[in-house]
Amino acid sequence: MSWKVQLFKLNFDEREERAVAEVIRSGWLTMGDKTVAFEREFAAYLGSDARAIAVSNGTAALHLALLALGIGSGDEVIVPAQTFVADINAVVLSGATPKMADCTSFDDWNIDPADIERKISGRTKAVMIVHYAGVPCDMDAIVDLCARRNLKLIEDCAHAPGARYKGRSVGTFGDAGCWSFFTNKNLSVGEGGMVTTRSGDLEQQVRYLRSHGMTSLTLDRHQGRAISYDVVRPGLNYRIDEMRAALGLVQLSKLDAANTRRREIVEAYREALASVDGVALPFPDRLDRTGSCHIFPILLDTGLDRLRIVEALKSAGVQSSIHYPAVHQFSAYAGMDLGATPVADEIAQRELTLPLYPGMSGDDVTLVVAALRTAIAQAA
């Protein structure tokens, strides 16, 4: 399929090519200097004394955070209903039970602190939140709630590299921040992720869990820092490799400029869509402020046939997507009592994601909006 405007395009140039070639020439492919530098620079980028542990993907980051926090069988974790299924999968695979909290409103799709509070039971051990589309959640209310109710807080920051709440980077409010550097993210390495935390103990546990529970790495032994190793707890192999860490360093250096460009595109969309009937935009006064503008979600009016709109956009050469189908519609979760989330359920039916990436031009935005206007007229 050749699109006129596709959903996402990589923000890569010869710097990424050079970074990968350099790693290949160095002869050291995994968990070396690039990984150490990526962790150090990512932590410094977040500030707030964050510590960072690079991992193989965002789902691994979530799984490691849950395991390191001691969450497992018999525990409940409150998760957002408006999120990617990785959050729910990670909770289930850690042995705990997910309970979903609803979106705040049709304007604010982030998790509702009041619904988190309603969903807390005697077994609740943690709250997992996602900064959807890169818009920071209501962190004052969520941090206060977790402190009052003695709950661990995991921030899924997959959408949010560069996003700040009241000037402070997301991912530094909770016990752990979990980041994805999947291809379509604001910081892309293909497959990659990061766990961040301000706790030295949690950092150490994540490092053990990331690499078989071992007390030293191949690099330590290569550099003569260790001869052997102990295994202090059962662990996994969720390591990142040097090619991806090298890509991460280049992408991190481009992140702020890329997010600024994303914000300009979002502003152009918002202006152009103001005159399109049948569409509402979430986060009316927040999306362009401190968010990372990861995706551009819109809410179609009730009664519009979303599939027909997707097809019409496709015919016009515009790729679109859905973020996200409701989790309880997946066969793996159909029988599970995840809790009532009426607002998220309706958003899941009516949401449509339009293309957004730093390389988009103003003409691309105009083309997408014109195609959407025609598609909606046909679907009404």
Ligand SMILES: Cc1ncc(COP(=O)(O)O)c(C=O)c1O
């Ligand atoms: C909100 C959210 N959480 C978690 C993930 C999982 O990240 P990954 O694909 O790197 O495992 C993603 C990305 O796909 C995501 O969008």
